[in-house]
Amino acid sequence: xxxxxxxxxxxxxxxxxxxxxxxxxxxxxxxxxxxxxxxxxxxxxxxxxxxxxxxxxxxxxxxxxxxxxxxxxxxxxxxxxxxxxxxxxxxxxxxxxxxxxxxxxxxxxxxxxxxxxxxxxxxxxxxxxxxxxxxxxxxxxxxxxxxxxxxxxxxxxxxxxxxxxxxxxxxxxxxxxxxxxxxxxxxxxxxxxxxxxxxxxxxxxxxxxxxxxxxxxxxxxxxxxxxxxxxxxxxxxxxxxxxxxxxxxxxxxxxxxxxxxxxxxxxxxxxxxxxxxxxxxxxxxxxxxx
Numbered sequence: 001x002x003x004x005x006x007x008x009x010x011x012x013x014x015x016x017x018x019x020x021x022x023x024x025x026x027x028x029x030x031x032x033x034x035x036x037x038x039x040x041x042x043x044x045x046x047x048x049x050x051x052x053x054x055x056x057x058x059x060x061x062x063x064x065x066x067x068x069x070x071x072x073x074x075x076x077x078x079x080x081x082x083x084x085x086x087x088x089x090x091x092x093x094x095x096x097x098x099x100x101x102x103x104x105x106x107x108x109x110x111x112x113x114x115x116x117x118x119x120x121x122x123x124x125x126x127x128x129x130x131x132x133x134x135x136x137x138x139x140x141x142x143x144x145x146x147x148x149x150x151x152x153x154x155x156x157x158x159x160x161x162x163x164x165x166x167x168x169x170x171x172x173x174x175x176x177x178x179x180x181x182x183x184x185x186x187x188x189x190x191x192x193x194x195x196x197x198x199x200x201x202x203x204x205x206x207x208x209x210x211x212x213x214x215x216x217x218x219x220x221x222x223x224x225x226x227x228x229x230x231x232x233x234x235x236x237x238x239x240x241x242x243x244x245x246x247x248x249x250x251x252x253x254x255x256x257x258x259x260x261x262x263x264x265x266x267x268x269x270x271x272x273x274x275x276x277x278x279x280x281x282x283x284x285x286x287x288x289x290x
Contacts, residue, residue, distance in 0.1 A: 049268055052261035064262035072239045073247035073263075079155065080230075080243065081223040084162040088219050089212065092170025097204070100178035101186065111175070117167050125164050126232025129157060153235030158243065161229035166219045173215035177208050210285040214278065221274045225267065 054061055064070060095114065099107055117125065133151040135141045144151060151157045185207075189199045205212075227245040234241040242250065244267055251260035 046268055049261055049264050053258065053265040056258050060258050061262050064259040065266065067259070069239055069242065070247060070259075070263060073242050073244045074266075076155065076158070076241070077224055077243045080158050080162050081220055083159050084166060084223050085216060085220045087163060088166050089170050089216055091167065092172075092174050092215060093212070095171050096174035096178050096208075097200070099175060101183055114168050114171050117165050122161075122165050122226065122228030123232055126161050126229035129160055129164075129229075129233050133157065133160075152233055153237065153241060155241070157233040158230050158241060161233045162223050162226055165226055165229050166222045169219040169222060170212065170215035173211050173218070174208055177211040178204075181207050210281055214281045214285070217274060217278050217281065221271065224270060 053064075095110070098104075099111060130138065130152055132139050133141065133144060135145050135150070135152065138144070138152070151160065185203050186199050189203050194202070225245060226243075227249075230243055231246055231249075234243070234246060236242060236246060236250070238250075244263060248260050248263045248267070251257075251263065
């Protein structure tokens with residue numbers, strides 16, 4: 001009768017044989033479905049964008065990028081991201097610190113309100129800002145007119161709409177991390193005489209740095225790619241209030257297909273780089289956790 005024991009070549013100790021790995025039919029089916037789904041709905045559309053963008057040659061591709069309207073859209077998109085992402089990072093740190101380190105009435109309501117941008121359609125969010133700040137029929141329209149301030153159909157309106165739709169990303173990431181790590185180290189630092197700023201910079205920030213960067217990456221990706229809310233508040237003024245997603249829509253609607261695919265390829269490259277950075281951060285986080 002064949003024994004189910006084998007001798008370890010390194011230690012010389014007998015141990016139980018591992019059963020041969022069996023391929024599960026269900027596992028094969030599920031993996032096949034996933035691969036086919038990714039090919040059909042992710043890789044093929046992504047590849048087709050680059051094929052369409054380059055089908056008329058690199059010269060057309062280059063001209064579409066250096067076009068004045070494209071450059072203006074790129075500048076506005078990154079201006080909006082540069083303003084909205086740091087503000088959301090500051091908000092995320094503040095609310096995560098407040099809700100995980102302190103107990104107060106209404107905390108659950110505050111945590112629920114953070115989810116509001118996920119529940120509200122971006123188009124509805126943009127309409128809310130129009131109803132508030134529109135110079136013609138907005139709640140604060142008359143006051144803004146009197147002080148010669150313009151929010152809707154200008155950069156400030158786009159920034160406000162972008163901040164709204166990207167509000168939860170940093171906050172939710174940091175709240176989860178701070179809840180998991182607890183407050184024991186902060187309490188120990190407090191008993192040793194450290195003040196609030198010292199506790200944050202020396203104790204809390206090192207623990208949340210990768211989570212903060214991860215949330216910022218997600219927030220930035222959404223800020224660059226936001227379409228619905230920005231479309232409502234922008235007014236579609238060429239060269240002034242057109243971001244990259246809106247520029248792609250305009251080019252496509254005007255039958256400038258190679259140019260539209262070219263700008264879409266730029267955003268796809270940005271998305272791929274964002275995913276690479278995101279994966280690096282996840283690897284760093286898992287490495288530090290071990």
